Amino acid sequence: xxxxxxxxxxxxxxxxxxxxxxxxxxxxxxxxxxxxxxxxxxxxxxxxxxxxxxxxxxxxxxxxxxxxxxxxxxxxxxxxxxxxxxxxxxxxxxxxxxxxxxxxxxxxxxxxxxxxxxxxxxxxxxxxxxxxxxxxxxxxxxxxxxxxxxxxxxxxxxxxxxxxxxxxxxxxxxxxxxxxxxxxxxxxxxxxxxxxxxxxxxxxxxxxxxxxxxxxxxxxxxxxxxxxxxxx
Amino acid sequence: xxxxxxxxxxxxxxxxxxxxxxxxxxxxxxxxxxxxxxxxxxxxxxxxxxxxxxxxxxxxxxxxxxxxxxxxxxxxxxxxxxxxxxxxxxxxxxxxxxxxxxxxxxxxxxxxxxxxxxxxxxxxxxxxxxxxxxxxxxxxxxxxxxxxxxxxxxxxxxxxxxxxxxxxxxxxxxxxxxxxxxxxxxxxxxxxxxxxxxxxxxxxxxxxxxxxxxx
Numbered sequence: 001x002x003x004x005x006x007x008x009x010x011x012x013x014x015x016x017x018x019x020x021x022x023x024x025x026x027x028x029x030x031x032x033x034x035x036x037x038x039x040x041x042x043x044x045x046x047x048x049x050x051x052x053x054x055x056x057x058x059x060x061x062x063x064x065x066x067x068x069x070x071x072x073x074x075x076x077x078x079x080x081x082x083x084x085x086x087x088x089x090x091x092x093x094x095x096x097x098x099x100x101x102x103x104x105x106x107x108x109x110x111x112x113x114x115x116x117x118x119x120x121x122x123x124x125x126x127x128x129x130x131x132x133x134x135x136x137x138x139x140x141x142x143x144x145x146x147x148x149x150x151x152x153x154x155x156x157x158x159x160x161x162x163x164x165x166x167x168x169x170x171x172x173x174x175x176x177x178x179x180x181x182x183x184x185x186x187x188x189x190x191x192x193x194x195x196x197x198x199x200x201x202x203x204x205x206x207x208x209x210x211x212x213x214x215x216x217x218x219x220x221x222x223x224x225x226x227x228x229x230x231x232x
Numbered sequence: 233x234x235x236x237x238x239x240x241x242x243x244x245x246x247x248x249x250x251x252x253x254x255x256x257x258x259x260x261x262x263x264x265x266x267x268x269x270x271x272x273x274x275x276x277x278x279x280x281x282x283x284x285x286x287x288x289x290x291x292x293x294x295x296x297x298x299x300x301x302x303x304x305x306x307x308x309x310x311x312x313x314x315x316x317x318x319x320x321x322x323x324x325x326x327x328x329x330x331x332x333x334x335x336x337x338x339x340x341x342x343x344x345x346x347x348x349x350x351x352x353x354x355x356x357x358x359x360x361x362x363x364x365x366x367x368x369x370x371x372x373x374x375x376x377x378x379x380x381x382x383x384x385x386x387x388x389x390x391x392x393x394x395x396x397x398x399x400x401x402x403x404x405x406x407x408x409x410x411x412x413x414x415x416x417x418x419x420x421x422x423x424x425x426x427x428x429x430x431x432x433x434x435x436x437x438x439x440x441x442x443x444x445x446x447x
Contacts, residue, residue, distance in 0.1 A: 024277070030256075033245075038253045044350040045278050047294055135281050135356035183355030185278075205295035228294040231278050 005232050007201065010081040011069055013062040014222065016052035021088055021155050021200070023164040023181035024048050024229065045135075047231070048162065048182050050081060050202055053224040063220050070222070073207040078230040080160055082199045090156075090196045094149035095124040125193040126150075129175055132188040137166075137179050141194050144174040150196075157198020159186045161229075185231065202227035234283060237363035240349050257350040261288055261362055262300070262318070264370070264395060265344065267337040269327050271320070273300055274348065280356045282348070291321075305345075305366065313401035316368065318343065319394045328391035332375050343368040343397045368397035 024046025030039035057063050073079075083089060092102045105119025113119055130140040139158075143150060150156070154165045156178075163180035170176050204210065210225040244256040261282075264271040272288040274280055275298055280288045291300040299321030306314050323331075331337055346362035374394040381387050412432045421429035 027255075030254075033254065035248070035251050037251055040253065040255050041257050042255060044257055044259065044276055044280070045290075045356045047277050133281075133357065135279070137353060137355035179353070183357075203294055205293075230294065 005078055007078045007080055007232065008072060010079045011065045013059070013065050014054070014057070014069060016084055017055040019050060019052040019084055019086060021083055021162060021164065022049045022051070023166070025181065045183050048164070048200065048229040050083070050162075050200060050227045051224065052227070054222040056219040056221040058219075063214070066220055066222055067214070070207075070210055073204045073210055073225075076203050076205070076207075078201055078203050078232055079227070080199045081202045081227060082197065083155055083157075083162060088153065088155045089198075090124070090149050090151075090154050092122070092124075095146060095196070097122060097124070122197070124196045126196070128188055128190060128192050128194060131190045132184055134185060134187045135183050137181065137183050139163075139178045139180055139184070139188055139194070141176045141178055142174070143170070143176050147174060148176075150176055150178070154196075155198055156180070157195045157200070158184070158188060158192060160199050160201055161185045162198040162200035182229065200227075201230045201232050203230040204228070234359060234361065237347065237349055237360055240351060240360050244349075258347055259350070260302070260365075261346040261348050262302070263342075263344045263346070264318075264320075265342045266327070266331060266370075267334075267341060269330050269337065271323075271327065273320070275300060275302075278356065280348075280358065282358050283361045305368075308399040308401050311401055311404070313398045313404070315371075316397045316399075317394050318397060319392065321392050323391045323393050325389075325391060328375070328377070328393065331373055331393060335372055338370050338373045338395065341370050343370050343395065366399075368399055369402065371396045371398055371402075 025043045026046060027040040027042045030041050032038060057066055092099060102122045105121055107113055107119050124146075126141050126143050126145070128139055129142050132139050141150070141156075148170050150165060150168060152165055152168060155162050156165060157163070161184075163182065163184070165178055166181045167179035168176050204225055204227050206226060210222055212221060212223050214220060241256060241258070244254060246252065246254070259274055259276050261272070261274040264273075272286065273291050274288045275292065276290045277292050278290045280290065282288060292298045301317075301319040301321070303316045303318070305316060306312060344367050345365040347365050348358055348362045349360050351359060372395075374396070376392045376394070377389065379387055379389050412435050414430070414433045414435065417429050417432035421427075421431075
């Protein structure tokens, strides 16, 4: 019997006011050589980190969800956290979408919404053109439909893992060779979809930083938290 | 042809007159060769694949805690054989049960330490073979099994093992003593089929000699 870890989706009502996704790899100091040059040793692989800060929560429902979330974070549960709107993501205009179209969402075929009235969220994708094993750092993505929209510093996703574009080069037909960080956690097959609105599997080793008090007559403002990539 | 560890390390370190900051990425790898259930770990984050495609498991967690504790390993050239205790903070239940059931899986088995060098652009798929660093012999293992209850009430069973290892100097003082005499040497040689062995004839001449060192 294989163990499947329980993964929670980050609640949609707890949206950060600001976030930054950082790829892993701290450097550890190693000393000085005889010529007084510094020796450092970076972490191979390492773990990605996502730092988020929050505004006050506006509704009672959101407060209640915060109450659930702050307790769920402490035992080290794994969350699937979407990366929210920021310049770390390829902008919607690159895919020919307007902000209004993104806000409206995508309906089912025949312009039908879900029973609750919501639509699918927009998720632009591009296909890979070559396989890559887990642990490697190079992915080939076919961006001919969009042009050279993916650049250094953007964050892309594959199979619920988020990766930072460390280096990228395009060939004549807009097939990009991308170097990602952290290294691929799951093997990529040729034709797999890379998403431009990624989610990341994260855990909170320092969940106490997210705590804040519910006080009478005050709005709840969750404090910042740094989530660390969970290797699941 | 894949380069060797020393070649790659030499490339990183440059020459004596180079004056740039050095970023050599070398990590320790440990193979606990328990009989039938070898445990391969490295001191880093996540799994790593070596040149043969074998997976080594990282011992450092998301909170930057290394769950393998490695003692300071003394140089064996002074003849000492310190008792070195390696502690594996977390073991899977199957390996734990196997080791605990049969100490024979541990006693006398090898604990080998390697150094692995990572090159830029390789990610976690190593392109350079691991370099042998040291070899110790495991003596026995101590086991620890307890249930942790955290603040939210989640109960977790935790298995950990400590392995006591010694270097190859272990047991030297128990070796049978030898005294070199010409007769003993001849007797020993005759047993091995050699007729005449004058190899130890110089030994009696060494007794009661005075040596003077003049400058």
